[in-house]
Amino acid sequence: MIANQFVGLVLKNKSESCKNITYLKTVIMGNKKYNQKQILRLISFTILIFSFLAKTNLYAQNIPSPESVFGHEVGATYHLINYEQSIDYFMKLAEASNRMEIVQVGHTSEERPWYISVISTPQNLKNLEKFRENNMRIAHPEGLSEENLKELIKDQPVFIDINGGLHAGEIAGSQHTNQFAYELMTMNQEEFKYFFENTILVLWPTLNPDGQNIVVDWYKEIKNTDHPTAPLNKVYQKYVGHDNNRDGYMLNMQESKVLAHTWRNWEPEILHVHHQQGHSSEQTDYHRIWLPPFASPVGVHTPPRILREMNTLGMQMAQELETRGLTGATHLGEAYDAYYTGYNDYINMYHNTIAYWTEVDGGQNQWGEPYKIAEEKVLEKLGTFRARNLLVSPWKGGQWNLSDQVEYMVAVNYGVLKYAKNNREDILYNRYKAGMETIENYPEASPAAYIIPQEQDDPNNAVTMLRRLAFNGVKINQFTKETTIGELSYQAGTWVIPTNQVFGNLVPEILGIQEYPHIMQGDELKVPYDVAGWTLPYSMGVDVHPIADPLSDKTVQAMTPVKGVPTKWDANKKAEFTANAVAAGIVSPTKAIEGSGSFLVLDPTVNHSYILINRALKNGGKVTHHKNGYNSRSNGQYIVSGIDKNTLSTWVKELNIPGQWTKTNSGKSLNRLRIGLYQPWHGSLYDVGWTQWLLEEHEYDVDLLYNNAFKDGKTIKNYDVVIFPSIGTARRGGENKDSFILHGYSKDETLEKYAGGIEEEGVNALKSFVADGGKLVFLNESTEFAIKHLNLQVENVVKDKNRGDFYGSGSLFRAKINQDNAIMSGVSKETDIYFNNSPVFKTKNGFQGSVLVSYPETATILRSGYLTGEEHLKGNAAALQINQGKGSIVLFGFSPQWRGQTFGTFKMLFNSLYH
Ligand SMILES: [Zn+2]
Known part of the structure; x- marks a missing residue:
């Protein structure tokens, strides 16, 4: 049936x-x-x-x-x-x-x-x-x-x-x-x-x-x-x-x-x-x-x-x-x-x-x-076939x-x-x-609730985060009137997630801070099978207030459950969050565009601003970047001109972004970018796909570039910027531990047409690409390839550190931002970055460029997850812009787009393509 x-x-x-x-x-x-x-x-x-x-x-x-x-x-x-x-x-x-x-x-x-x-x-x-x-x-x-x-x-x-x-x-x-x-x-x-x-x-x-x-x-x-x-x-x-x-x-x-x-x-x-x-x-x-x-x-x-x-x-x-x-x-x-x-x-x-x-x-x-394994070999490894308590009957080999x-x-x-x-x-x-x-254990288990104000640096990130929780079955409330908790007063419309609900355990799991335990296995640190920390308010840059004490009756009475009109499930073969009634009811209030003039000023803090920028450029509009802050919080602004006011207003409404009208469009002009994304012949380098997904979601046109596009020395000349997502050595053993980008799988391992990497010819093509004014962006593990093969005056200070000395993979770290650089437009002075098998940079003599992101000298760096060996981070760099020839190279020593979750740092990647 x-x-x-x-x-x-x-x-x-x-x-x-x-x-x-x-x-x-x-x-x-x-x-x-x-x-x-x-x-x-x-x-x-x-x-x-x-x-x-x-x-x-x-x-x-x-x-x-x-x-x-x-x-x-x-x-x-x-x-x-x-x-x-x-x-x-x-x-x-x-x-x-x-x-x-x-x-x-x-x-x-x-x-x-x-x-x-x-x-x-x-x-x-x-x-x-x-x-x-x-x-x-x-x-x-x-x-x-x-x-x-x-x-x-x-x-x-x-x-x-x-x-x-x-x-x-x-x-x-x-x-x-x-x-x-x-x-x-x-x-x-x-x-x-x-x-x-x-x-x-x-x-x-x-x-x-x-x-x-x-x-x-x-x-x-x-x-x-x-x-x-x-x-x-x-x-x-x-x-x-x-x-x-x-x-x-x-x-x-x-x-x-x-x-x-x-x-x-x-x-x-x-x-x-x-x-x-x-x-x-x-x-x-x-x-x-x-x-x-x-x-x-x-x-x-x-x-x-x-x-x-x-x-x-x-x-x-x-x-x-x-x-x-x-x-x-x-x-x-x-x-x-x-x-x-x-x-x-x-x-x-x-x-x-x-x-x-x-x-x-x-x-x-x-x-x-x-495959077949001989019984003697299994016995040799196991020592005895005697029953153990959790391995009662070992497999004795065979086919x-x-x-x-x-x-x-x-x-x-x-x-x-x-x-x-x-x-x-x-x-x-x-x-x-x-x-x-x-339901009964909270609020004893604390926190009693999480409060999410509607006023956010990027209002859509809060909506995005809450809709995901709702789709996962979490019930969300809103204040119907201004409500005071402790010393803070929250406006009507503020979202409240009480934890005394049936799936309440999920809420602190996602919104709370993770502390991965320090466990030793013999002399070795037991590292997480996957990652150690993922606190969404930090990675998404959403202002969330955990409330430790039980909510008062008055507060509870001021709340009403969020419920909207759900969209049809699987309409147009697409699964949408809004098919869930609670998620459909989570919308942030729209604001009218202020000011006068026919040019639109956009806040670089807001991820959806970049969608509008891309639409404007595709439709023949002009976009400039000005270093003046969009507001007192934000550094930098984008100004869109050459598109009629009605269209701009429609886009602003649809994307739910703040905007201001202005009469001048001064600043540096942006080009409509031709973006290449390196795509290796490999089935398990997922960072490529996450990057592609993110860019497509924000309406960037991206071409996947395979090895030949580099080896032929010509194809990459058709691009303004080429991104190398996080790719490490990713080899299945063998002596050649160099980056997978360079040599890929060998001809012994795969079909000839999928064998090899960009090879020396590709490296030379990258060098001339940058010399002639091209832009290269390397993410996380790929930076190692760039440092080594593009002769950068940079070293990775944690490269040879063992786990006892330094370990912090899969965690959120606090970083300092160089707001003078346009690549950091819209990024707060201090922000949380996702560290995952990442390098830590020190510049060497002869380095030409600027430090974009660095680790603080004094403050605590670990925000969520695990870190041992903090001293290796302090004062060192996490992202760099390097001038080379007429072009430039950007190294992100972390994942600004990790699994499509780090909404707070997406804009670093977006900006790096334009500046
Ligand atoms: Zn599996």
Whole structure:
């Protein structure tokens, strides 16, 4: 069955909806070939639980097997199923079975329709909307007594969400869902009832549909070449690839919004995301799968009872593997912490969902190429095969195929189903109770609330931040009248986020300051698996006031919940924040343009000003920059002329930016820029995509420049400015540790057309480009390449420091701004920058240029995250402008556009293109 939209979940009658979908009528009947191994395993499994019920399964006869549809078994080596094939298969299953519905949840970046399946007993599916509503009530338990809860959950199934994973390059994920769905559809009635009488499963064929095709297409391109194992040459989700699970609270990407929207409409009790750990033939390992519990530290505000459930569920999965004789199950505690709130998988813990991921050992590459490890080698590494407490049965080596990876994934899914069905009441109760406890624990847990004034340096950043919170299910209020708290008085319209709400734990996780704990592992500092700090008010430059003490009755009475009129979900195949009613109600007041004249003055502090500048230049307007401040706070201003007043007024209104009319357009003229963005042939250098996304969002025209554009010595002459996003050595071993920009992958590693970097010819082309007046901008790790190959009089003072001496990666640092330089137009004297594997600069004799950003000599530098070795930062530079020939080079020794989150420093990058 196919339903068009998730909102409201209006599922049509099966026979009716299928009339419209002609290809569904081609249901493969009969002619099915069972996977022999599968039958054996299913039978043994059936015997295990229902020995008395073992009998021929008549029901299964109408269900098409994977082999009958794909022409091979799921997980057959060198045979991959792409997204369309998988959806076609799921639709055939749904057509043939009354145990499955298909629902469309939105579209992907490449505008593919995105489908999920819902699996349960026909009886449960008939009452799906009622159960969903009950589930939403349990997830939002305000005012629900324990007595009423008992009544509500009497027959209420647990909602489980299992999926084919976020990372398409971890290919078994998107493959295994086909197998799992087939097994569930062909299970005999009694066994199916055993699992699904008390549960409803949402099974996503994949969380990365575009990526599944990108990976399968790449495999087809290379499989018959000399390089059948070449690494993917581009990202597997538009812009961000593997970073698609680092967008949980920001929701910048289309896919992230679809996930959050869907999860907030179901509020599953359990959310299991499959991942895989990479493997190479040189590695010897006795682990096959990593399950919860995670390593420490876990998120500070994780609800304890939900975390405890996650740990128990991890053990249940391990037990299921053991029961099936699948060895090598271990726990994430050995490798992965759950500290970063930005994980799209883990963030749902703050929605009181048991949300986590697992990692099955991958094959040697993106398509799970088999490998074999001899038992002696494993034993040599492990010393003994004796059971350990968390590694009860080490894997003893042998063959490891894609089919094994699929088998492990399917097996743990059964573990999840069992956990859910056996613990139904506890799970529902804990879901309810975790929400109630969050409501009751604040304000004791403090802060009681966060206050966000409407008067902001950049009003849109506050709106942007709040809309993301709202889309993530956080309720937001506004003062209806002027209200005083402590010594501060807040105007009507001021936003208030009380933390005593059901998803209240999420608020300090995102708006609060992170303090990554100092943990030693032996002699080594335990560094975060991802990052240490991300405080949005700092990275976005939003003025936010945490209120420690409980709000007074008077204050509470002055608040009203924000609610707007939501836009249609997935309209124009685009996921918009405003589809959420709260988010739709978050708008900042518009201000009339002051002054007189027909030229428009813009505040460089405001990110949307740059959109207007780009529009003006594209439409033949003139834009000048003047060093006089836009106002007493802001240094610099932009003046737009040559565009009629009506058009300018419309843009100002649409972009919601401050503006003033003036009669003079003095200052330095800006050119309409031809911008090049370096794009390496690499699938996991995500900074390129984040940069591209950011520039496109602000209406810059950007061309991606591949190696040849540099090597030919000509193409880059067509550009005014070329940006090198953060690219480090990024090599898979080898002796050449130079930047990936220079030599890329070697011809031994990939197809000839994707091998190499910009090479010496490219370096020479860059030198003449700058000598002739071009501008180069290097971000973060790419600065190392620039210093070394463009002979800059700059050194990186932390280059060879070890972790004990200096570590601060993934943190927000306080920096001093050189406001005299036009590149820092609109940036406050002191501002927070994102430090992430970053260099720290000292200029050398002969340096010509200026320091743009530096670390303070005296003040505390760490704002959020972790820092050891502050003395290496003090007084040194974080960004430089270097004059060379007729042109210039800008080095950002941090990430002004980190993951599209650092709204407070975007303007540094924008300005650097013009000045
Ligand atoms: Zn992964």
